[in-house]
Amino acid sequence: MKKWVASLSILLLLAGCATEDITNEQTERQQLLVELAPVQISSIGETLELSGQLLPTKQVPLVTAMPLKVTDVHTQIGQAVEAGDLLISLDDGEARRQVNQANQVLDELKQALHQAEQINQSVEQNISAAADLETELLASIERAQELLQALDEAEGAADQQALTDLLQASLDVSLKQAALTQAAGAGSLSAPLNTAELSMQINQAEEAVRQAESALAETRITAPIAGTIAQLDVTAGQTAIPNQPLAIVSDLSKMDAAFAVNSFQVARLAAGMPLSLSIAGWNETIETELTAVSPVIDPQTNAFMAHATVPNESQQLKGGMRVTATVELGTVQEAVVIPADAVLYQDGEPYTFVAEENRVRRQELELGTRDGASIQVIDGVNEGDEVVTVGKERLTDGAAITVRSE
Template sequence: MINHSRLIWIIFLLLAGFMLYLFFQTTTPQDQSRRAESQIYVSTSKVQSALLTRKVDALGTALAYDSARIVNASSDYLIELNIGEGQPVKKGDLIARFNDLEERARIAELKALMTEQNRQLARLKNLTRTQASAQSLLDEQQAKVNATRAQLDALEARLNELVILAPFDGVLGLRQVSNGAYLATGTELTTLDDISKIRVEFNIAERYLAALQTDMVISADNIAYPGFAFQGKVKAIDPRIDPVTRSVKVHAVIDNADLKLRPGMLLNVHVELAKAEVVQIAEKAVMPLQSKHYVFVVGAEDKVRQVEIIPGQRLPGLVEVISGLKVGDEIVTEGSQKLRTGVVITRSEP
């Protein structure tokens, strides 16, 4: 009986030990797994400063250095037209002449009349030396001469309006009228553009205004000439900032002696600003979210917090930080997908 009872206790103890063994075997891996999951491994780095040659990119529009619409100032018949479409002209070259026969005849008539009036005026001047009564006649004759002179000046001005000369060196545009047509005042005959130089108009964000100066070097490229860069310089900076876009308008000039560039072309403009010491981080640390950008900063007790930054110029693998970080901050560069503010991180082995 005693042996039987002892056997039962032995069996009970063995069974209890087996149950404890099973318990520890089943719970220990789960606890270890939970502890492993609670540790988030990330890579971090310190924010550093770097000397950066700031380069600003913008979209620009090519404009003629000088441009004019050639229109007539008076209504009349077109009797001579010298518009070689797309051909160069020099300043002062004849572009068009209108019917001026009536004006020339009237000018000849007035010149003859003035000659006679001036002869009468000279005779009266001699009389005033001996006859005081001749002074009133002299004044009357002088008034006639002045009136005729005024009519002659008006007709000569009218005659000049009937001749259109090139106001500057340039290239003529397409012809819009035909020789012999009667044209109303203000009718466009053609266009004239000086494209030996090209003005490039583009906008730069106001934060670069302090670094922007005239005579800075720019380069520009266009889809029509892949791989080719046009060189120029900044010539003018608008004194006003656009209150809507918060940008400043800039004009640069590019030499165009080979006439490759044409007014209206879209140009990719690159402006090289002065070198500056900037805050720079690895591009992989930046997390874009909608229109904003964030990084995780490591704080006390290895807790992270999400910080918004404003990125600037980008280089391969690197990005400038305009605001949001300072030199010496520790940021997460890899493994930020599982993070949120307040999480404690564990640094990965290098």
């Protein structure tokens, strides 16, 4: 009996030891193996490294204001074009009809104005003729009065002659009165026409012709600049959507290297600073300078923008290529420094894992300059903290860790 009890005790002891070994092994497997590095205070070469992309310095979208059918496309993506080249033709039937109609209205108004001016000229001539007749009538009346007086004073044969002259003068007066009455009647029936209103209508018609001709010209979509067809979103037969780009012409002779920078970086940058550009897929380093630094933040990206112009005569550089710029600024003394290997990024925002006993805490960072394998931290960690440099990719906030021993 005693032997049986002793054997049972030994078995229970062995089972307990085995369970403890298994638990310890599971715990070690749950803790991730990492390597740490201390946060230090040291001097660091002030080199800013900026990430951005290449964009054409000039690109112009081609749009139409009219929902017209596309009759022909005269270009293709990647084709070089000159300013004024015909790229897209739209249905111009209605536009031509409106031009013809506007010109017809203008011609009719001009003809009406010409006729009105002729009528007014005739009226003026009638009025002038009536005035002349009135003058002649007065002269005839005066002559008749003189003859009448002479008749009173004449005797014999002279009296007969005076009577004849008086009768002739009276006839002249009667004829001139009749002519004057007729001229006055003609003038009253043909009052001057208002040509000022016709002139105003002609001005309006001329403006209508210009608008119709402009609408006709818009059915021929031409290249606004010399460049390359970077985008073409239209085919023959479809209806063009107003104010939607049908194509984009880009000038690739010069490229704009555009960088989004934070508040620390923008304070260190200025137009004219030299910088070295490294372009993805490009074996050469390009030396250039900053051409512009934005004085205000972009509310959409919450960043400032810095720009550099890159010559591209060969047009081998393409829009959208990733580019990295290195700017040498000097040396920062007593900077908070961590290894660059300790930094991770999510959606472009840097962070690290700080070790606290046997666990880690995810910590957002604001970074400064970088010098080789070291990077300056403006905010986020302090001297004496330890950050994860190896094994960080598998970590999450609060994860248990085991520090790898030497």
